[in-house]
Amino acid sequence: MCGFKLSIVITACLHAVLVSSMVSTGRPGHGLIGYGISMYKPQCAFACRDLLSTSTLSCSERAEMSHGMGMAMSVESETSPECYATDDAFVTTLAYCISTHCQKVAAWKLEQYWNMNVAGRQSNQPIPKATYQRTLATINSKPTDTLVLGEELNRTMAISDEDYRESYNAQSVFEEIERNHETYGIVLLVSGAAIPIGFSLLRFIPFPAASASKFNAWFIDPPVLGSRHKRPIAGLFHMPTRGQAVFIFYLIAINVILSAAGYKSKQPNSWYPSVSGSEGEIISYVANRLGVLSFANIPLLFLYAGRNNVLLWLTNWSHGTFLLLHRWVAWIATLQAVLHSAIYLEVYLHKDTHASESKLPYWVWGVVATLCMALLLPTSILPIRKRFYESFLVWHVLLSIFVLVGCLWHILERFERQWGYENWIYTAIAVWGFERAMRLARLARNGLKTARVKIIDEDYIQVNIDDVTGSGHAYLYFPTLTWRVWENHPFSVASAVLPQSERPVNFEHEVDLEKMGCSTDSSGSDSPERRHQSPARIGLTFLLRTKAGVTGQLRKHKTLPVLIESAYGPRDDLSEYSLLICIAGGVGITACLPYLRAHPNARKLFWGARSRGIIDAMAPSLVGVEQETFIGKRMNIAE
Numbered sequence: 001m002c003g004f005k006l007s008i009v010i011t012a013c014l015h016a017v018l019v020s021s022m023v024s025t026g027r028p029g030h031g032l033i034g035y036g037i038s039m040y041k042p043q044c045a046f047a048c049r050d051l052l053s054t055s056t057l058s059c060s061e062r063a064e065m066s067h068g069m070g071m072a073m074s075v076e077s078e079t080s081p082e083c084y085a086t087d088d089a090f091v092t093t094l095a096y097c098i099s100t101h102c103q104k105v106a107a108w109k110l111e112q113y114w115n116m117n118v119a120g121r122q123s124n125q126p127i128p129k130a131t132y133q134r135t136l137a138t139i140n141s142k143p144t145d146t147l148v149l150g151e152e153l154n155r156t157m158a159i160s161d162e163d164y165r166e167s168y169n170a171q172s173v174f175e176e177i178e179r180n181h182e183t184y185g186i187v188l189l190v191s192g193a194a195i196p197i198g199f200s201l202l203r204f205i206p207f208p209a210a211s212a213s214k215f216n217a218w219f220i221d222p223p224v225l226g227s228r229h230k231r232p233i234a235g236l237f238h239m240p241t242r243g244q245a246v247f248i249f250y251l252i253a254i255n256v257i258l259s260a261a262g263y264k265s266k267q268p269n270s271w272y273p274s275v276s277g278s279e280g281e282i283i284s285y286v287a288n289r290l291g292v293l294s295f296a297n298i299p300l301l302f303l304y305a306g307r308n309n310v311l312l313w314l315t316n317w318s319h320g321t322f323l324l325l326h327r328w329v330a331w332i333a334t335l336q337a338v339l340h341s342a343i344y345l346e347v348y349l350h351k352d353t354h355a356s357e358s359k360l361p362y363w364v365w366g367v368v369a370t371l372c373m374a375l376l377l378p379t380s381i382l383p384i385r386k387r388f389y390e391s392f393l394v395w396h397v398l399l400s401i402f403v404l405v406g407c408l409w410h411i412l413e414r415f416e417r418q419w420g421y422e423n424w425i426y427t428a429i430a431v432w433g434f435e436r437a438m439r440l441a442r443l444a445r446n447g448l449k450t451a452r453v454k455i456i457d458e459d460y461i462q463v464n465i466d467d468v469t470g471s472g473h474a475y476l477y478f479p480t481l482t483w484r485v486w487e488n489h490p491f492s493v494a495s496a497v498l499p500q501s502e503r504p505v506n507f508e509h510e511v512d513l514e515k516m517g518c519s520t521d522s523s524g525s526d527s528p529e530r531r532h533q534s535p536a537r538i539g540l541t542f543l544l545r546t547k548a549g550v551t552g553q554l555r556k557h558k559t560l561p562v563l564i565e566s567a568y569g570p571r572d573d574l575s576e577y578s579l580l581i582c583i584a585g586g587v588g589i590t591a592c593l594p595y596l597r598a599h600p601n602a603r604k605l606f607w608g609a610r611s612r613g614i615i616d617a618m619a620p621s622l623v624g625v626e627q628e629t630f631i632g633k634r635m636n637i638a639e
Helices: 002-015 043-052 081-086 088-101 107-117 132-137 161-204 209-220 242-260 279-305 310-314 319-351 361-376 382-387 389-415 422-446 550-554 586-598 612-622
Strands: 061-066 073-078 448-455 460-466 473-477 488-492 495-499 502-505 519-522 530-533 536-545 559-568 579-585 602-609 626-631
Touching (some): 043 088, 043 107, 043 161, 088 161, 161 242, 161 279, 161 310, 242 279, 279 319, 319 361, 361 389, 389 422, 460 612, 488 559, 536 612, 579 586, 586 612
Antiparallel strands (some): 061 073, 448 460, 448 559, 460 536, 473 488, 473 559, 495 536, 519 626
């Protein structure tokens, strides 16, 4: 019984092939369906023409087709736009049907429809031999014969009310559901961008500080499960915070709801005959909905991934949060694309037309896009990103390009530019293009500079770049260091000024850190060491811990060309607090330095490092800061 029911559903889906299997051509639309583009307006007129298009006209071209050895010949016909525009039986029958069923439509709208759609929906096509009103005037009496769909139309004939109702229902409900697809796609895209902005605006409401701090401590900042969200779970992913989890849940829920809502069936229906019920009709709508929602998620996917994401400028959400959302949206969009493809694959396999349909360009490009999306997921897991980051990055970008190209040509080959589906992909391309253009603008603003490398010790190096300003962090490109000229890495800015020279003077005594247990207490006002500095100059200082790869190769150079993409990462204003406490490890000091140098009140630094070299190198930048340093041992703040 279940198998019989499934067969009925698939049979119903096959009637959608009348709409979805053949490549559709027509004049370009502007916008989206329901938002600048109408499919069948006025619906009464389109319903009439859709019925007549099944019949052969006297001017149609006929050809005999052989179906193999020993099999009967069949006659197939093709009707050209010129034939539709000039055939008397066709235009008079169409005019009579329109006059019967479109009595409430304004005359000028009917004339507009007549000129644009009698011959077809192409941009360049002949206009009808006469206007709608003149054609209607040539009909002297009510037609006595009723057209049997599919038979030859050689005289003015009437359309049965039953046939008309089936055609009208099919087109009207299909356009309504298509409009829902686009509406839900807009809701998905707009809410995905607007909700982060809306929640970020809450920070301007003067909630009591103690209450806001407790709320964040309980509901926003902790991990969903466990006590850590920065440490990978099973080495595969990071546990989101509770605040992040709320929005992730929203993204999943809204996609599920919008994939399941807003469907209806209208029977009798010429595209989905009532003999198979409405289930096949709904299944085809679901397949189309999943495709549109997957498209709507793609611009969000690119928006969340970019480091020049406009939401970073409009919200107080971090880049790490948006990258986490990027990964979740990628899973959602890919699942939708796979389900969209799987449903139509089953339909064409059941009809035994997959062999021919799969050779069409639109099908091939759809397969390319779906496979690339599916390949991106397993090749983007945390272990691969950490171990093969540069290869991952190139692979990720290349496959993303194939996804965009595949989606775009899937639509253009299938529908051309009639219905605006391609605008979702154009939006994604615009988002990505803006992000890349901003990178180039940041590089161009700074120009090509020279980086001076200073070796601190066996673990750390210092990179100084003159005549560049910035804060937060910057992405550095070393085009002569490797053949991968596009390769870049983020580094925190340790300082935005470079002392020209420095010489220690007036030492009262020297402190042996090893004898002190690798821990010292010092402040700028009571420090036994005084240093004389000549006037500082503008420039950026970076502290790098060297490993294999780019940082290891930098050790081999004293100077080399560098491109600087800066600056990223806004700095929070902490000046209202009477005491600033910073805890840092190794080169993590670079994230604390801007706050320590700018804070007007008391400052306390707890800093652990592998070796003494980095502490000595940063001493001039920490003058006036109370410090407790830990060299070569674990930091225990409780002590």
